[in-house]
Amino acid sequence: MSYQALYRVWRPQSFADVIGQEHVTKTLQNALLHQKISHAYLFSGPRGTGKTSAAKIMAKAVNCEKMPVSEPCNECPACLGITDGSVPDVIEIDAASNNGVEEIRDIRDKVKYTPNAVKYKVYIIDEVHMLTIGAFNALLKTLEEPPKHVIFILATTEPHKIPLTIISRCQRFDFKRITAQDISKRMVHIANETSLEYDEKALQTIARAAEGGMRDALSLLDQAISFSTGKVTVEDALTVTGSISQNSLNKLARAIFEKKISEALGTLEELLMQGKDPSRFVEDFILYFRDLLLYKTAPNLDEVAEQALQDEEFKTLSEEVLPQQIYEYIDILSKTQQEMRFSNHARIYLEVCLVKLCQTERAQTQVDGPQFQELYKKIEALEKEIKWLKSNSQPVGDSAPKQPAQAPRRPARNAGKEFRVSPGVVTQVLKEATRQQLNDVKSHWGEFLNILNERQMRSQAALLNDAEPAAASADAIVVKFKYDIHCQMAMENHTFIQTISQILESQTGTDFKIIGVPEVQWKEIREQFLQTSKNEGDESTAEEQDPLVSEALKLVGKDLLEIKK
Known part of the structure; x- marks a missing residue:
C-alpha cells in the first residue's frame, strides 16, 4: 500500500515531537x-497520548551512536x-x-543473550x-x-x-490527556507541511472531538480530508465527528433560556434529521453548559472551552444566564443521559428533557418572585423594629423607669433587652x-411537665425546667423563671401558653391565667408587696409568697417553722 495513515506518517521520532507530555520527556532527556x-x-495513560512512541524514542536514544544525547540523532544506523x-x-x-x-x-x-547490533x-x-497472573x-x-x-x-x-509487585520494580510515568489547543497546533503544523487547505475552526472541532488523544485526532483528520472536496471545512469536521455545530448549540441554549419550547424542539428535530446521535447530542450539550459556566466564573482560565467556541453569541449568553440556572441545566441533562442508556426511545427522553429545561426556568421565575417579595417585606419589618429598639434603648448609666408601660398583648421590654412584666x-x-x-x-407541676414531654413538646418544656409556681390565686398563676430569656420566649409563645392552661385545667379543673415573671423582677415586686402589706398590717399572704419561706415549709413543715422578722 502506497498510502499510510496520518498518525503513522507523523508518528513522533523525537521527544520534541511528543505533544503535551513535557513532564515525561524532560525527565527522560535528563536521565x-x-x-x-x-x-x-x-x-x-489514555490511548493515543504517545506511550509507545515515547518507548521507541527511548530505545533509539539509549542505542544512539552519539550517546549521551537528549534526543536520538535519527541519522546513525x-x-x-x-x-x-x-x-x-x-x-x-x-x-x-x-x-x-x-x-x-x-x-x-x-534475555540473557547479549544484543547483536x-x-x-x-x-x-x-x-x-x-498479561495473566x-x-x-x-x-x-x-x-x-x-x-x-x-x-x-x-x-x-x-x-x-x-x-503492585510489578509497578514497584519500574519507574512509572503517567501520560495525561493532550489539551485541545495542543492537538490543534499539531494538526495545523501537519496541515501546513502537507499543503492541506483547511478551516481553522474545523481543526478545533476535530481537536475537541478527539478527547485528548493525538492519534484519534489524526484519524479524524484523515477522514475529514477524504470526505472533503479540496478543503476541510467546519461542516466536514462536524459530519465526520458527529458533533453539534456551535450555531445549533447557541440557538438551542438561547431558546431554553428564553423559554421558547417550540423553537427548542424544532432545533432538536433538525439535528436528529441530520443524523446526529442523541447520546452524543446530550454529551455535547452538557459540555457546552460546562464551558458556559467556566467562562462566566473564570474567563481567564486556560483551556476553558471543551466543546464551545467563544463567539459573540456565546459571550452574550454567558452574561445573561445565571450560574444557578446553569447548575439546573447540567443536572437535568445528566439525569437524562443516565436514563437514555437503558432505553430504546432516546428521542422521547430528549424531547421531555428540553421541555423540562424550559419549564423549570419558568417555574423558578414564578415561584421565586412572590417568595422573595414576602421575604423582603419581613426583612423590612425586622429592620424597622431593630431601628425602633435602638432609638428607644437607654444607656447603662441612665435610670430606667420602675414600671414600664404595659403592652396590650405581651409584656413590655426594659432597655430593649430585659423582659419585664407589669408589677x-x-x-x-x-x-x-x-x-x-x-x-x-x-x-400537679411534675405531672404537668411529663405531659408536655409526652406530647413531643420537649423544646417548650425545657423552658420550664428552671421555672416554678410562685403564687396562685383562684384564676391566675405566677410562674417564676430563673432566666429572662426563657420567660420572654415562653410568654411570647401564645400557643404554648394556651397549651399550658389547657393541661392545668384538665388536672385541676380551673382555667388559670399564666403570668410569667423573671426571678430578678419577682424579688422586686415581692419586696414592694411586703412593704405595702406591712404598712397595712397584713403580712400573712406576703410571707406565704416569700420564696425562702416556701422552701423552708417544704423542708420541715409548717408545725416546726417559726417566722421572725
Whole structure:
C-alpha cells in the first residue's frame, strides 16, 4: 500500500515531537544526558497520548551512536534501523495476544543473550495489563534484576490492573490527556507541511472531538480530508465527528433560556434529521453548559472551552444566564443521559428533557418572585423594629423607669433587652393568692411537665425546667423563671401558653391565667408587696409568697417553722 495513515506518517521520532507530555520527556532527556538509565519503565495513560512512541524514542536514544544525547540523532544506523524495525534487539510485544506464561518464559530465557547490533536490548511490552497472573509471576524476577544490557518498557492504559509487585520494580510515568489547543497546533503544523487547505475552526472541532488523544485526532483528520472536496471545512469536521455545530448549540441554549419550547424542539428535530446521535447530542450539550459556566466564573482560565467556541453569541449568553440556572441545566441533562442508556426511545427522553429545561426556568421565575417579595417585606419589618429598639434603648448609666408601660398583648421590654412584666398584674395575683391554691398547683407541676414531654413538646418544656409556681390565686398563676430569656420566649409563645392552661385545667379543673415573671423582677415586686402589706398590717399572704419561706415549709413543715422578722 502506497498510502499510510496520518498518525503513522507523523508518528513522533523525537521527544520534541511528543505533544503535551513535557513532564515525561524532560525527565527522560535528563536521565539520558546524565546516563542514569533505569532497567525498567512503566508508561501509563489514555490511548493515543504517545506511550509507545515515547518507548521507541527511548530505545533509539539509549542505542544512539552519539550517546549521551537528549534526543536520538535519527541519522546513525542504530536509529534508522530501530525506526524501520530492522534491528532485532528492540522487540515490541503485544501483551493482548501474547499474554501466556510460555511467551514470558521465552523472553526470560532469551534475555540473557547479549544484543547483536546495538548496545541495549529493549523489550517494549504494550498493553501489559493483559498479561495473566502466571505471566506476571514469570516476569517478576527478570524484571527486578535483568542483565545490564536489557531495558524493559511497559505500556498500559489500565495501570490499576497491574500487580503492585510489578509497578514497584519500574519507574512509572503517567501520560495525561493532550489539551485541545495542543492537538490543534499539531494538526495545523501537519496541515501546513502537507499543503492541506483547511478551516481553522474545523481543526478545533476535530481537536475537541478527539478527547485528548493525538492519534484519534489524526484519524479524524484523515477522514475529514477524504470526505472533503479540496478543503476541510467546519461542516466536514462536524459530519465526520458527529458533533453539534456551535450555531445549533447557541440557538438551542438561547431558546431554553428564553423559554421558547417550540423553537427548542424544532432545533432538536433538525439535528436528529441530520443524523446526529442523541447520546452524543446530550454529551455535547452538557459540555457546552460546562464551558458556559467556566467562562462566566473564570474567563481567564486556560483551556476553558471543551466543546464551545467563544463567539459573540456565546459571550452574550454567558452574561445573561445565571450560574444557578446553569447548575439546573447540567443536572437535568445528566439525569437524562443516565436514563437514555437503558432505553430504546432516546428521542422521547430528549424531547421531555428540553421541555423540562424550559419549564423549570419558568417555574423558578414564578415561584421565586412572590417568595422573595414576602421575604423582603419581613426583612423590612425586622429592620424597622431593630431601628425602633435602638432609638428607644437607654444607656447603662441612665435610670430606667420602675414600671414600664404595659403592652396590650405581651409584656413590655426594659432597655430593649430585659423582659419585664407589669408589677400591677403580679401584685393583683398576690393580693388574692392563697397557700392552698399554690400547693395544689405545685402538686400537679411534675405531672404537668411529663405531659408536655409526652406530647413531643420537649423544646417548650425545657423552658420550664428552671421555672416554678410562685403564687396562685383562684384564676391566675405566677410562674417564676430563673432566666429572662426563657420567660420572654415562653410568654411570647401564645400557643404554648394556651397549651399550658389547657393541661392545668384538665388536672385541676380551673382555667388559670399564666403570668410569667423573671426571678430578678419577682424579688422586686415581692419586696414592694411586703412593704405595702406591712404598712397595712397584713403580712400573712406576703410571707406565704416569700420564696425562702416556701422552701423552708417544704423542708420541715409548717408545725416546726417559726417566722421572725
